[in-house]
Amino acid sequence: MRDTRLPAKRGACALVLCAALAAPAGASAQSSGGAGGGSMYVATPKVSKVTCLRKCASKHRARGGSVLKIVGTELAGVNQLTYLGSHGSGDDVTVKVRAGSGTRLQARVPLGAVTGPIALATAAGGRSAPSKAVLILPPLPPEPNPDLSPVPGPRVSGAPQLETGTSRTKAFVDARPGVTFSFRLSGTSAAALKVELVSALDGSVVKTWTPVDVPPDQVQSISWNGRIGRAAAKPGRYAFRLTAASADGYEARSAQAGDVQRDAFDLYDHIFPVRGRHDFGSAGAQFGAGRAGHSHQGQDVMAPCGTRMVAARGGRVKFKQYHAAAGHYIVIDGDGTDVDYVYMHLDQPSPFSEGDRVYTGQTIGAVGDSGNARGCHLHFELWGAPGWYDGGQPFDPLPSLQAWDSWS
Numbered sequence: 527m528r529d530t531r532l533p534a535k536r537g538a539c540a541l542v543l544c545a546a547l548a549a550p551a552g553a554s555a556q557s558s559g560g561a562g563g564g565s566m567y568v569a570t571p572k573v574s575k576v577t578c579l580r581k582c583a584s585k586h587r588a589r590g591g592s593v594l595k596i597v598g599t600e601l602a603g604v605n606q607l608t609y610l611g612s613h614g615s616g617d618d619v620t621v622k623v624r625a626g627s628g629t630r631l632q633a634r635v636p637l638g639a640v641t642g643p644i645a646l647a648t649a650a651g652g653r654s655a656p657s658k659a660v661l662i663l664p665p666l667p668p669e670p671n672p673d674l675s676p677v678p679g680p681r682v683s684g685a686p687q688l689e690t691g692t693s694r695t696k697a698f699v700d701a702r703p704g705v706t707f708s709f710r711l712s713g714t715s716a717a718a719l720k721v722e723l724v725s726a727l728d729g730s731v732v733k734t735w736t737p738v739d740v741p742p743d744q745v746q747s748i749s750w751n752g753r754i755g756r757a758a759a760k761p762g763r764y765a766f767r768l769t770a771a772s773a774d775g776y777e778a779r780s781a782q783a784g785d786v787q788r789d790a791f792d793l794y795d796h797i798f799p800v801r802g803r804h805d806f807g808s809a810g811a812q813f814g815a816g817r818a819g820h821s822h823q824g825q826d827v828m829a830p831c832g833t834r835m836v837a838a839r840g841g842r843v844k845f846k847q848y849h850a851a852a853g854h855y856i857v858i859d860g861d862g863t864d865v866d867y868v869y870m871h872l873d874q875p876s877p878f879s880e881g882d883r884v885y886t887g888q889t890i891g892a893v894g895d896s897g898n899a900r901g902c903h904l905h906f907e908l909w910g911a912p913g914w915y916d917g918g919q920p921f922d923p924l925p926s927l928q929a930w931d932s933w934s
């Protein structure tokens with residue numbers, strides 16, 4: 527019915543937003559006493575071309591810190607740009623921009639923006655349709671410091687001396703183990719201790735721990751699984767920050783504010799499910815390709831038989847069965863997402879059973895050719911809410927797979 531997900535889904539959203547915004551925009555034009563001339567007209571910006579201008583991987587490949595050049599029409603009033611990323615709004619990142627003219631503007635690519643379309647918005651409520659996908663490479667990883675080492679941050683004399691370490695520079699939402707921050711105080715015990723998780727995107731503190739009764743000279747650890755409460759944290763760079771004060775109020779910090787290297791890591795919301803050499807095959811491997819009596823509902827990922835396969839996103843196993851066409855397959859209801867993840871043609875039944883909890887990156891089987899498959903491959907499907915053969919609809923998983931493949 528539809529051959530690509532993004533235009534259909536995003537287009538529908540954009541229409542809803544435009545309809546909802548038409549009234550408030552008109553109302554504000556009237557109440558602002560003529561600033562808008564009383565006109566109901568809201569200019570709709572349009573993106574026609576996006577290229578990478580500065581600090582690029584190449585002209586057509588940006589990364590965090592790059593500057594994009596955007597060419598289009600009706601850009602004059604644009605004050606906001608959203609990197610839409612892959613499916614869902616969980617990875618959307620919005621930045622403020624200022625157009626240089628009606629036909630071009632420049633925008634910074636923040637750490638945390640991932641491959642996907644971009645969309646523009648004006649102060650008056652005009653919104654562009656999503657652009658074609660902009661390829662954004664993952665940022666260069668932060669400097670690793672997995673072992674405890676003395677911190678670079680400021681310390682007044684009389685404060686505890688700090689050592690910290692962070693287990694990994696790349697982490698995934700809902701993975702086990704998560705990312706572990708370890709620390710040790712020496713010199714004097716701390717009367718007040720605080721560990722903050724800071725988003726490098728805007729410096730905001732997204733989570734705080736306040737360990738109590740921490741004795742000096744002992745290693746303490748805190749682990750994080752990429753969640754804030756029940757919700758998944760936004761993908762992007764984060765850093766742990768330790769602050770320790772002595773009973774007399776002398777304070778030491780693990781890093782300067784704005785340091786995006788020390789105890790830092792990049793959080794991603796999915797991992798690429800095939801853990802070995804692979805490709806996306808020919809046109810027949812794509813979503814929507816013709817099949818006898820139906821169309822292909824997923825994307826095939828070609829890989830040698832036996833290649834390890836992991837859960838792209840953790841969740842609950844909804845189905846684990848054998849089917850004459852699908853072979854050994856497993857369906858995982860993604861935790862904290864509205865998506866079901868479907869993996870087919872496994873070489874053996876997955877070791878997981880229906881109802882089991884699976885974590886992101888956990889091995890769920892191996893690539894095979896069980897069922898009706900020509901050559902070993904993973905047949906992968908993504909289904910929107912309410913889910914797989916539950917009233918949901920499959921959508922093209924290729925843009926998501928390509929994004930996940932770019933960082934994992």
Ligand SMILES: [Zn+2]
Nearest residue numbers: 824825826905
């Ligand atoms: Zn297939």
